Amino acid sequence: MLMALFSLFIFHYTIKMFEARLLRSSILKKVLEAIKDLLTQATFDCDDNGIQLQAMDNSHVSLVSLTLRADGFDKYRCDRNISLGMNLSSMSKILKCAGDKDTVTMKAQDNADTVTFVFESPNQEKVSDYEMKLMNLDLEHLGIPETEYSCTIRMPSAEFARICRDLSQFGESMVISCTKEGVKFSASGDISTANIALAQTASIDKEEEAVVIEMDEPVTLTFACQYLNYFTKATSLSNQVQLSMSADVPLVVEYRIPDIGHIRYYLAPKIEEEDS
Amino acid sequence: MLMALFSLFIFHYTIKMFEARLLRSSILKKVLEAIKDLLTQATFDCDDNGIQLQAMDNSHVSLVSLTLRADGFDKYRCDRNISLGMNLSSMSKILKCAGDKDTVTMKAQDNADTVTFVFESPNQEKVSDYEMKLMNLDLEHLGIPETEYSCTIRMPSAEFARICRDLSQFGESMVISCTKEGVKFSASGDISTANIALAQTASIDKEEEAVVIEMDEPVTLTFACQYLNYFTKATSLSNQVQLSMSADVPLVVEYRIPDIGHIRYYLAPKIEEEDS
Amino acid sequence: MLMALFSLFIFHYTIKMFEARLLRSSILKKVLEAIKDLLTQATFDCDDNGIQLQAMDNSHVSLVSLTLRADGFDKYRCDRNISLGMNLSSMSKILKCAGDKDTVTMKAQDNADTVTFVFESPNQEKVSDYEMKLMNLDLEHLGIPETEYSCTIRMPSAEFARICRDLSQFGESMVISCTKEGVKFSASGDISTANIALAQTASIDKEEEAVVIEMDEPVTLTFACQYLNYFTKATSLSNQVQLSMSADVPLVVEYRIPDIGHIRYYLAPKIEEEDS
Numbered sequence: 088m089l090m091a092l093f094s095l096f097i098f099h100y101t102i103k104m105f106e107a108r109l110l111r112s113s114i115l116k117k118v119l120e121a122i123k124d125l126l127t128q129a130t131f132d133c134d135d136n137g138i139q140l141q142a143m144d145n146s147h148v149s150l151v152s153l154t155l156r157a158d159g160f161d162k163y164r165c166d167r168n169i170s171l172g173m174n175l176s177s178m179s180k181i182l183k184c185a186g187d188k189d190t191v192t193m194k195a196q197d198n199a200d201t202v203t204f205v206f207e208s209p210n211q212e213k214v215s216d217y218e219m220k221l222m223n224l225d226l227e228h229l230g231i232p233e234t235e236y237s238c239t240i241r242m243p244s245a246e247f248a249r250i251c252r253d254l255s256q257f258g259e260s261m262v263i264s265c266t267k268e269g270v271k272f273s274a275s276g277d278i279s280t281a282n283i284a285l286a287q288t289a290s291i292d293k294e295e296e297a298v299v300i301e302m303d304e305p306v307t308l309t310f311a312c313q314y315l316n317y318f319t320k321a322t323s324l325s326n327q328v329q330l331s332m333s334a335d336v337p338l339v340v341e342y343r344i345p346d347i348g349h350i351r352y353y354l355a356p357k358i359e360e361e362d363s
Numbered sequence: 364m365l366m367a368l369f370s371l372f373i374f375h376y377t378i379k380m381f382e383a384r385l386l387r388s389s390i391l392k393k394v395l396e397a398i399k400d401l402l403t404q405a406t407f408d409c410d411d412n413g414i415q416l417q418a419m420d421n422s423h424v425s426l427v428s429l430t431l432r433a434d435g436f437d438k439y440r441c442d443r444n445i446s447l448g449m450n451l452s453s454m455s456k457i458l459k460c461a462g463d464k465d466t467v468t469m470k471a472q473d474n475a476d477t478v479t480f481v482f483e484s485p486n487q488e489k490v491s492d493y494e495m496k497l498m499n500l501d502l503e504h505l506g507i508p509e510t511e512y513s514c515t516i517r518m519p520s521a522e523f524a525r526i527c528r529d530l531s532q533f534g535e536s537m538v539i540s541c542t543k544e545g546v547k548f549s550a551s552g553d554i555s556t557a558n559i560a561l562a563q564t565a566s567i568d569k570e571e572e573a574v575v576i577e578m579d580e581p582v583t584l585t586f587a588c589q590y591l592n593y594f595t596k597a598t599s600l601s602n603q604v605q606l607s608m609s610a611d612v613p614l615v616v617e618y619r620i621p622d623i624g625h626i627r628y629y630l631a632p633k634i635e636e637e638d639s
Numbered sequence: 640m641l642m643a644l645f646s647l648f649i650f651h652y653t654i655k656m657f658e659a660r661l662l663r664s665s666i667l668k669k670v671l672e673a674i675k676d677l678l679t680q681a682t683f684d685c686d687d688n689g690i691q692l693q694a695m696d697n698s699h700v701s702l703v704s705l706t707l708r709a710d711g712f713d714k715y716r717c718d719r720n721i722s723l724g725m726n727l728s729s730m731s732k733i734l735k736c737a738g739d740k741d742t743v744t745m746k747a748q749d750n751a752d753t754v755t756f757v758f759e760s761p762n763q764e765k766v767s768d769y770e771m772k773l774m775n776l777d778l779e780h781l782g783i784p785e786t787e788y789s790c791t792i793r794m795p796s797a798e799f800a801r802i803c804r805d806l807s808q809f810g811e812s813m814v815i816s817c818t819k820e821g822v823k824f825s826a827s828g829d830i831s832t833a834n835i836a837l838a839q840t841a842s843i844d845k846e847e848e849a850v851v852i853e854m855d856e857p858v859t860l861t862f863a864c865q866y867l868n869y870f871t872k873a874t875s876l877s878n879q880v881q882l883s884m885s886a887d888v889p890l891v892v893e894y895r896i897p898d899i900g901h902i903r904y905y906l907a908p909k910i911e912e913e914d915s
Contacts, residue, residue, distance in 0.1 A: 177554045184529040184557070212574065213522075215559040246765075253736040278729045281736070283767040298764065453830045460805040460833070488850065489798075491835040 103197035105133050105169045108162035112185035112206060114324075114344065115193075119179045121321035121342070121350055122151055130224045131171040137163070137348065141229050149314045150229060150337075150353040159347025162192075171195055171202050172224035181217040195221070231353065236331040236339070238265040238306045241299040242285065244328040244342060248319035250283050255312035257281045260357055264307040265332060270300065274312070295326035306332045308356040315340070318352040379473035381409050381445045384438035388461035388482060390600075390620065391469075395455045397597035397618070397626055398427055406500045407447040413439070413624065417505050425590045426613075426629040428507060435623025438468075447471055447478050448498035457493040465489075471497075507629065512607035512615070514541040514582045517575040518561065520604040520618060524595035526559050531588035533557045536633055540583040541608060546576065550588070571602035582608045584632040591616070594628040655749035657685050657721050660714035664737035664758060666876075666896065667745075671731045673873035673894070673902055674703055682776045683723040689715070689900065693781050701866045702889075702905040704783060711899025714744075723747055723754050724774035733769040747773075783905065788883035788891070789858045790817040793851040794837065796880040796894060800871035802835050807864035809833045812909055816859040817884060822852060826864070847878035858884045860908040867892070870904040 109115060122129070125144040129151075132139045137160075140153040157163040181204050185191055189206040199221070206215045254261050254274040262273040269286040288297040321342040322328075331339040337353040344350065385391060398405065401420040405427075408415045413436075416429040433439040457480050461467055465482040475497070482491045526548050530537050534550040541547075545562040564573040597618040598604075607615040613629040620626065661667060674681065677696040681703075684691045689712075692705040709715040733756050737743055741758040751773070758767045802824050806813050810826040817823075821838040840849040873894040874880075883891040889905040896902065 174554060180532050181555060181557075184532075184559075212562045212564060213559065214562075215557065217558075218556045220554050256732050256736075278726060278772050279733060280770045281733075281767065282769075283736075283765065286764045286766075288764060450830060456808050457831060457833075460808075460835075488838045488840060489835065490838075491833065493834075494832045496830050 103166040104164070104194060105166070105171075105197075106162065106164045106192060106194040107133070107138065107157075107160045108190060108192040110161045110190050111187070112182065112189045112191035113187045114347065115191055116182045116185060116187075117321075117324050118153065118155075118344070118350065119175065119182050121324060122153065123175045123179045124320055125149065125151055125317050125352075126175050128172065128174050128222055128224060131173060132168070133165050133171065134168045135165055141231075143229075144314075144317070148311070148354070149317070150231070152229075152231060152351045152353070154348040154350075155344070156348050159344075161190075167197055169195060169197065170224075172222035173202070174219070174222055177219055181219060184215060184217065186213075234331075234333065234336060236336075237304045237333040238300065238302045238331070240265060240270050240330040240332075241297065241327055242270075242330075243296055243298075244319075244322045244325055246285070246298075247328045247330075248322045251312060251315040251319050254281055254283065255316055259312055260309050261312050261315060262307060262309050263330070263332065263338070264305070265300065265302060266305045267300065267302050269298070270330075297327075306334055308332055308334070308338065310338060310354055310356060314352075314354050318354075321350050321352075324350065379442040380440070380470060381442070381447075381473075382438065382440045382468060382470040383409070383414065383433075383436045384466060384468040386437045386466050387463070388458065388465045388467035389463045390623065391467055392458045392461060392463070393597075393600050394429065394431075394620070394626065395451065395458050397600060398429065399451045399455045400596055401425065401427055401593050401628075402451055404448065404450050404498055404500060407449060408444070409441050409447065410444040411441055417507075419505075420590075420593070424587070424630070425593070426505065426507070428505075428627045428629070430624040430626075431620070432624050435620075437466075443473055445471060445473065446500075448500035449478070450495070450498055453495055457495060460491060460493065462489075510607075510609065510612060512612075513580045513609040514576065514578045514607070516541060516546050516606040516608075517573065517603055518546075518606075519572055519574075520595075520598045520601050522561070522574075523604045523606075524598045527588060527591040527595050530557055530559065531592055535588055536585050537588050537591060538583060538585050539606070539608065539614070540581070541576065541578060542581045543576065543578050546574070546606075573603075582610055584608055584610070584614065586614060586630055586632060590628075590630050594630075597626050597628075600626065655718040656716070656746065657718070657723075657749075658714065658716045658744060658746040659685070659690065659709075659712045660742060660744040662713045662742050663739070664734065664741045664743035665739045666899065667743055668734045668737060668739070669873075669876050670705065670707075670896070670902065671727065671734050673876060674705065675727045675731045676872055677701065677703055677869050677904075678727055680724065680726050680774055680776060683725060684720070685717050685723065686720045687717055693783075695781075696866075696869070700863070700906070701869070702781060702783070704781075704903045704905070706900040706902075707896070708900050711896075713742075719749055721747060721749065722776075724776035725754070726771070726774055729771055733771060736767060736769065738765075786883075786885065786888060788888075789856045789885040790852065790854045790883070792817060792822050792882040792884075793849065793879055794822075794882075795848055795850075796871075796874045796877055798837070798850075799880045799882075800874045803864060803867040803871050806833055806835065807868055811864055812861050813864050813867060814859060814861050815882070815884065815890070816857075817852065817854060818857045819852065819854050822850070822882075849879075858886055860884055860886070860890065862890060862906055862908060866904075866906050870906075873902050873904075876902065 126142050129140050129142045137157040138155040143150055185206040188209050192205040195202045201218050204217045250272050257279050258274040258276045264271045272283045274281050285298050287300045291297045318340045324344050325342040329341045337355045340352040342350050402418050405416050405418045413433040414431040419426055461482040464485050468481040471478045477494050480493045530550040533552045533555050538549040548559045550557050561574050563576045567573045594616045600620050601618040605617045613631045616628040618626050678694050681692050681694045689709040690707040737758040740761050744757040747754045753770050756769045806826040809831050810828045814825040824835045826833050837850050839852045843849045870892045876896050877894040881893045889907045892904040894902050
């Protein structure tokens with residue numbers, strides 16, 4: 088209907104290209120919300136398997152790892168591996184222009200210095216395209232080791248967000264303490280001390296409301312509230328969040344994105360205040 | 364019930380006066396919202412036919428023209444032509460005090476230096492009156508010529524507001540380009556370029572969601588986003604907005620106010636960036 | 640289930656203590672909202688009858704009096720009279736951490752220098768405790784005399800809040816004028832004068848929407864809008880507010896808190912501007 092479709096057709100047979108389409112733009116919008124406060128720029132590494140993003144936050148304290156699998160997209164084509172260096176605040180601005188029900192297509196030609204986002208309304212009568220300059224970013228592949236964790240806690244993501252928000256009022260750090268019976272979150276300041284204890288759910292009626300703990304040995308670690316609050320920007324991506332902890336290694340906060348992948352945040356414990 | 368009613372009764376037979384009543388205050392509230400950011404003060408010209416307001420915006424770039432017809436009011440009386448110079452921020456403050464279901468009456472005596480707004484609740488148990496000093500404003504009758512336009516575009520007002528808001532993120536100017544097939548809105552900045560294309564609605568199920576284009580010849584003009592965003596403050600007055608364009612003459616952005624009149628905004632195109 | 644329960648059990652038989660429990664935390668949350676902008680700190684006096692708080696506001700212009708009766712709590716125990724000096728902004732921070740459906744328990748041991756708030760979720764799977772340091776505050780028992788008032792006005796609390804908010808746009812003071820027919824609220828500034836008249840409700844269908852006036856003699860008094868606006872922070876505690884006025888004595892603004900008590904605000908009239 089619009090000329091863009093014709094030019095697209097020609098590209099298909101002449102140029103190596105990357106193209107990924109999602110019927111609902113809301114997933115990509117939420118992913119950007121989940122990372123844009125931690126990262127100002129990042130590289131989206133695209134290959135046959137899907138899209139990967141790994142980056143330290145701006146102050147090099149925490150680490151973000153995003154995976155979007157090729158099979159989770161409604162259309163996915165990647166002729167040759169390509170790394171797209173994005174300015175995330177510009178990308179977020181662009182994605183805010185997509186209606187929640189719009190289809191979003193992200194595409195780039197091989198060796199191109201721009202990426203294009205196309206949003207199409209459900210009735211096809213509104214088509215928007217946004218072309219954004221790519222950035223040359225240093226590649227830093229971080230190689231996160233797979234670790235066995237002493238404790239994993241699965242809990243409602245909204246509950247975790249609420250706890251992080253509430254406790255950050257009382258102190259800069261939060262202690263997370265996991266035992267077989269439950270998990271305790273604590274913070275303390277000049278005037279007040281706060282403890283929030285969650286018991287493991289006795290009988291699980293609704294999977295997404297459950298608190299489930301798997302524990303080899305109890306762990307108590309201290310973290311900076313500020314970063315935990317950044318991580319909870321991913322809350323809308325998933326009903327549940329999973330916390331994985333072992334002594335002296337970074338906490339993993341993981342949100343699974345239904346049908347397409349996950350986002351994981353890593354945060355080293357504070358050493359000085361550790362009281363395990 | 365309240366003394367004000369008696370004094371009103373006496374006035375009716377002794378003094379030339381202006382009085383206009385609307386059963387729902389919400390129309391007048393929305394009209395003020397639609398003009399108060401562009402104009403700090405304006406003259407309401409009242410005669411037998413109704414109320415007219417015409418004024419350049421504060422920076423003399425755009426022009427606002429408001430018509431409220433006498434027959435659209437639930438009561439309308441204007442014994443002699445009267446010009447009411449209003450401080451619009453004071454008037455807006457006053458109208459915010461009206462409940463949405465309140466009846467609003469605006470009245471002024473001949474040669475008076477105040478205007479009075481009376482708000483009555485549906486059950487008559489709350490009656491508020493606000494008296495506001497009038498201003499002596501220079502009358503500038505602007506005589507807008509009736510023009511035939513090369514293109515008129517009718518589209519959902521909320522869609523137009525969304526497009527103006529979205530594109531103003533990317534640049535200070537917006538190009539509006541109208542052809543038979545559709546209308547395209549574009550903006551570009553340092554990092555990104557944005558194009559939003561709307562196709563003419565194929566089959567019209569809901570009148571208020573339609574995009575309808577009438578075109579004699581294609582037109583492409585460039586406008587300052589800031590003013591378009593001011594104009595979209597009128598969005599709540601009407602489901603649809605109409606854009607009228609010809610080369611080298613001001614754009615007209617018109618919102619019809621159901622049953623009572625319309626508000627029109629005029630904005631000259633930017634010459635230097637025109638690329639028709 | 641949690642260790643706290645055991646330690647509580649031991650205290651019961653060894654130490655004099657205070658403990659008050661409400662099944663819904665929302666009442667206590669709203670009480671704090673209603674006082675925290677007027678008072679930075681206050682003493683909660685607890686005895687067999689319940690909890691009392693009386694304090695001048697920070698600038699010593701108005702007075703707050705809060706009563707929560709023992710029988711309104713779901714559990715109430717006070718072994719010995721105890722005065723708890725609270726930092727209200729810390730207490731408000733803590734109460735914001737309670738879910739609206741949480742049970743809240745406030746407790747303190749005799750001679751303790753802390754008070755503890757325990758919030759329990761409906762399913763008991765989340766238990767939070769917040770310990771807050773108490774303050775040594777001067778006790779000022781203010782002995783408010785019981786007065787017969789010339790006028791009492793009962794009206795919807797939301798209507799009163801709206802009127803105070805609206806009129807405070809026009810002037811710093813508000814005149815409240817009560818006659819048999821109704822009550823009039825007025826304010827005036829440089830450009831505008833505002834009058835809002837409420838008639839006594841003719842037939843009362845809904846008790847909470849009624850305006851009811853009891854009057855021995857008409858009263859007209861002037862008050863600072865700012866303080867009336869502070870008082871209306873209590874609006875969510877009650878559908879109705881009662882204003883009591885006599886010439887030359889403080890206005891009383893009373894909100895009854897269903898089933899448990901009331902909050903009263905006292906404000907002296909402005910002398911210079913009185914125009915009775």
